[in-house]
Amino acid sequence: MTITEKYNNWLAQPKLDGVLKEQLEAMNEADIEDAFYTELEFGTAGMRGIMGPGTNRMNIYTIRKANVGFAKYLLENETDAKTKGVAIAYDSRHQSYAFALESAVVLGTYGIKTYVFESPRPTPELSFAVRNLGCVGGIVITASHNPPAYNGYKIYDASGSQVLPDATELVIAGVNAVKDVFEIEVLSAQELQTSGLIEMIGEAVDTAYIEAVKTIQLNPQVEKSDLSIVFTPLHGTAGDLVNRLLVETGYTNVSFVKEQTQPDGDFPTVTYPNPEEPAAFTMAEALGKEVGADILLATDPDADRMGVAVAITDTNYSLNNQTFTMSENLTPNEKKDYLLLSGNQTGALMVYYILTQKKEKGTLPTKGRVFDTIVSSALGRMIAQSFGMTVTSTLTGFKFIGEQARLMEDTDETYVFGYEESYGSLVSDFVRDKDALQAVLLLSEAAAYYKTQGKTLNDVLHEIYKIYGYYEEALENISLTGKSGSEKIKTLLATFRSAPPVEVAGVKVVKIYDYLTQRQRENGGETVIDLPTSDVLKYVLADGSWFVIRPSGTEPKAKIYIGAVTDCLSQTSQRVLAIKADVLALVNQILK
16 A cells, blocks of 8 residues: 555544544645654554654554554463563553553453553563563553653563563564554453453552562661652652652652652653653752752663763763853852763762772672673773673663573572663663663662761762773764665665774774674674674774664664773764764765
8 A cells, every 4th residue: 555545544544533534634745744654663662652643653553553463472482471560551651551550451352361560660660560470471661761752662571671582573574464544443441451361460569579679688787768769750750659659768958859759751850751861850959959969860761771961060070961160159059060870870870889899898690691782881891701690781771681681590590680772771680671770779778878978979980990991982862763764774774784984083893793684703703792683783892892773673764873982981972982983974864
């Protein structure tokens, strides 16, 4: 069918939802093309897209189609799938509850029991709930930190981890077998609730989850009253649970950004509800200066990522492309400014705190394993290895770290920590996805602990640099939306693969990792990469610096990661900037 035929087919459907029909009728030509030029892809990260009518949109019909595929997969591959059931959570976005309930209705129609949270909950709590309730799978309706127009759908296996590629392919086969979304028959939610196939859950799981999070504390008795924390959930799901967690673990000096505390799918106070973005901390910074906060903490809408900003009182200071110059003619709180740490820096601090404390207490495992990803800084790896830990780098996507945690069950190895550069981490694997609540508690404890020694988290970060080297990383997002954008991203990766750069920023490329062909090229030879296939390219230069290029799995953009290390912070910064300039020049040449 042509785009116009697909559009007219939807418009003519007698079963089409009335609101979606009105939106269809209001579409212009460009909207129609983007909504119908392709099917909304169900990939290794589930589905994510703009909400609205069309085959390339998140709506009740594409949700039904996805759940038909998941239901068939569960019935064919999981024992007692109908009775063990599926846990379902959702975030604060528009339509999230409707999509969650629609998921439950489809699964219920196939005879599969579902446990649906009564109100928005964090993604990590869903992962916890799957195992806590003994389910065969889970579903989260979320678009994480995407803009308000987006929503998404992620599926989990019985271990609480996002479904892995091999199993996802089986789900996709079931999804693709649906030829007409308007012919999917479903029972009513009320009928399924009456029969017990839909059960609402909430407080009991909350309590079990919070009690589990408390177990990650290393110094629960540390002095906490002197630590001033500002927290914002950025209109997402973490507000009530973080408040409860911090109160119950003894943090008495916590201020919440009131304007951002309530769940709101419009995210009215931020352009982009992403703790990676400095602008997301604007209100937290203002409140921090008002109350004299030591740290600012922010979580994204589904509370799997956490960002931290640390108070800076130096009159002249520069790090992470942030420069602070403060006048002496200010009050003590006005002299504070806040340095937003990167995901790599936060991960390094967490690794360092965990391992130093375990070593001090004599609880350091003899066979401990730390996990990062192929786009993470090498700093966390260096720290972990210096304490005798084994480090494993996975592909991007926390499901691969969750998989490794599962594989360590019933072995003599101990899961110690896992993190990725995009602000996601997991301290304890009773959750099998990144968990911002665990990160909030651990970073708060670390900040309190170091404050008793007269140090800030930034002071400790620089101590780490002095020991291991001055590492710095950068991420460049290249947004390429729509049909033409998708084609440009494919061209970009294909060109870098077929004609790789020989030299970047004056330094020779010595290694090329092609994760699509699973080959590493070095000195004219090739070796096999023992990781799943993924359309990712990594280039390592002779001085140890590197860059990676890959398409985003959740947004219409290409991502370029850059990393370098020297024995001087300014030199490392210059090195990163030089690599960035050269790589972007190559990208622009390909895309022009």
